[in-house]
Amino acid sequence: MGLTASPQSNLVSLDPANSDGWITTRLDFLVNWGRANSLWPMPFGTACCAIEFMAAAASKFDLARFGMERMGFSPRQADVLICAGRVPFKLAPVLRRIWQQMPQPKWAISMGACASTGGMFDTYAVVQGIDTIIPIDVYVPGCPPRPEALIYGIMMLQKKIMKERMGDTASRIEMEPDPKSQLYIPPMMIDKLSEPFGNSVNQTRSGL
Amino acid sequence: MTAFEIIHAGTAPNLPAPVTPKKVPHHGGEANPSGEALKAQFGAAVSRVDVVWGETSVTIDATRALDIVRWLHDDPSQSYEYLVDVTAVEFRDRELPLQMIWHLRSIKYRRFLRLKAPLPKGKPLSVPSICPVYKSADWLERECYDMFGIKFEGHPDLRRILLWEQFAEGFPLRKDFPLRGRFSRAEQLRQALSANPEARYSMEELTVADAFEELPLDMRARIRGGESTGE
Numbered sequence: 001m002g003l004t005a006s007p008q009s010n011l012v013s014l015d016p017a018n019s020d021g022w023i024t025t026r027l028d029f030l031v032n033w034g035r036a037n038s039l040w041p042m043p044f045g046t047a048c049c050a051i052e053f054m055a056a057a058a059s060k061f062d063l064a065r066f067g068m069e070r071m072g073f074s075p076r077q078a079d080v081l082i083c084a085g086r087v088p089f090k091l092a093p094v095l096r097r098i099w100q101q102m103p104q105p106k107w108a109i110s111m112g113a114c115a116s117t118g119g120m121f122d123t124y125a126v127v128q129g130i131d132t133i134i135p136i137d138v139y140v141p142g143c144p145p146r147p148e149a150l151i152y153g154i155m156m157l158q159k160k161i162m163k164e165r166m167g168d169t170a171s172r173i174e175m176e177p178d179p180k181s182q183l184y185i186p187p188m189m190i191d192k193l194s195e196p197f198g199n200s201v202n203q204t205r206s207g208l
Numbered sequence: 209m210t211a212f213e214i215i216h217a218g219t220a221p222n223l224p225a226p227v228t229p230k231k232v233p234h235h236g237g238e239a240n241p242s243g244e245a246l247k248a249q250f251g252a253a254v255s256r257v258d259v260v261w262g263e264t265s266v267t268i269d270a271t272r273a274l275d276i277v278r279w280l281h282d283d284p285s286q287s288y289e290y291l292v293d294v295t296a297v298e299f300r301d302r303e304l305p306l307q308m309i310w311h312l313r314s315i316k317y318r319r320f321l322r323l324k325a326p327l328p329k330g331k332p333l334s335v336p337s338i339c340p341v342y343k344s345a346d347w348l349e350r351e352c353y354d355m356f357g358i359k360f361e362g363h364p365d366l367r368r369i370l371l372w373e374q375f376a377e378g379f380p381l382r383k384d385f386p387l388r389g390r391f392s393r394a395e396q397l398r399q400a401l402s403a404n405p406e407a408r409y410s411m412e413e414l415t416v417a418d419a420f421e422e423l424p425l426d427m428r429a430r431i432r433g434g435e436s437t438g439e
Contacts, residue, residue, distance in 0.1 A: 089400035090372045096401060124380055124389030124396070125371070132397055 028166055035079070035105065036161040037067040039154070042078030042102065044095065047085025049112035049144040056147035066154055075101040080157065081134070084144075086114035087127045099134040104172050107161070109153055110136045113143045215289050220316040232262040240264035242286055242314075242321050250276060263320060270308060270325035274336035274362075280312060280321070281341045288312040288321065291338070294348035296327075296356045298383050308335050308358065327358065337363040355381040374403055 041063070045053055057063045057071065072078030075098045087095055099108065110130055113119035116139045118128035127133060137160060140153035179186075218226065229238075236259055243257035243264045253276065256267040268276055280288040292311035299307075305326040312321045327333050337360035338345045349360045350369040357379035360366055368375060376399075377390040389396060420428065 089396055090403075092397065092400040093403050123387055124377060124385075127397065127400070128393055132393075133401070 032162045036158040040070050040072040040079045041068050042072045042075050042081045045084040049084035052144045053084045056150045061147040081108040083115045083130050084111040086121050087130050088125045092127050092133050096133050107137045109138045111140045215315045217315050218318050237262040240319050265322040267324045270335045277338045278341050287316045288314045291342040291344050296352050334359040336361050
């Protein structure tokens with residue numbers, strides 16, 4: 001079988017002589033091992049980061065080495081959304097709908113400065129970080145990140161997946177903010193909290 | 209079926225052979241003869257003719273824009289077949305009016321002409337649409353409306369083109385528009401996410417029958433045959 005485990009997940013054993021092809025392991029480990037090594041990415045390329053993503057997927061860097069053999073251009077057959085590039089507000093509902101169409105389990109990588117924070121586009125038209133729309137697992141910095149950086153981000157995601165527990169359902173529940181819950185922050189309060197950073201009414205960068 | 213006329217460059221009679229100018233002065237180079245022709249034709253509606261870096265700019269009265277552009281397009285001595293750009297400028301000096309700008313090119317005469325029209329700020333910003341003359345002005349004028357809020361009288365479908373329909377913060381290329389918009393980030397995001405990405409046209413604009421007629425022929429045949437569109 002070729003199963004190996006890191007010292008942290010210490011419960012893989014294979015004894016061909018005595019076990020008739022049986023192995024014992026944690027189900028968590030087996031499932032995560034399968035998931036982490038067959039991630040199907042859904043590229044959501046909107047800008048120059050997508051060019052680097054294409055390079056990462058092409059022969060020289062070859063994402064297929066990490067189990068990303070198939071690009072899922074349909075969100076319904078994809079595991080990891082890779083958002084490469086800035087997302088304008090006009091595209092925000094599209095990105096959220098694509099995320100909602102992906103089946104669980106699913107992960108998201110925010111590739112590049114613009115997708116992660118809005119980057120240099122601190123303007124009226126660009127979403128300041130796509131983590132305000134969808135939950136992000138790994139942020140890849142860079143403008144744009146080189147393919148090595150994206151691959152490193154993907155490997156970080158694989159490590160993260162290896163640590164997931166099947167019993168921990170909280171990470172898989174999709175939550176719409178419920179106004180009755182304690183976690184709910186009203187928009188007015190978010191405005192107040194975000195004032196020093198992002199509120200456009202009270203400050204502009206150039207002073208014009 | 210629409211017939212198209214093929215226009216070849218430099219086919220106007222008595223046209224000198226094109227030469228690359230060796231030195232172009234900043235002001236007062238060789239003027240485009242259309243500038244003086246416009247002055248002779250329209251008189252007071254043409255207030256200035258400037259030549260800057262070899263390009264001729266004619267300042268016109270905004271209310272006469274359609275007449276002037278139509279004459280430039282139709283008159284065989286001008287024959288400006290190609291509309292390059294429609295845009296506007298707002299200057300940092302608050303006293304200066306906004307300026308509408310049209311770029312025209314005559315392929316037959318190998319000429320380039322820039323028309324400028326000041327739009328005073330106190331009054332509602334409005335110019336005649338030149339869509340009746342150039343069909344390509346449609347989207348250019350929509351973009352100009354989207355960014356500056358200039359109303360083009362007589363435009364067939366004047367609505368936003370780059371920004372979304374519900375964008376309520378104003379016109380972003382105006383100097384009084386803050387770079388980050390007028391609303392807070394949370395409000396901008398809330399409005400953006402409440403939009404339906406599939407509703408590109410409201411039902412008032414587009415009936416189902418219209419939408420069907422706009423589909424390609426093979427798709428219409430398949431839908432008539434009862435095939436699902438996958439929506």
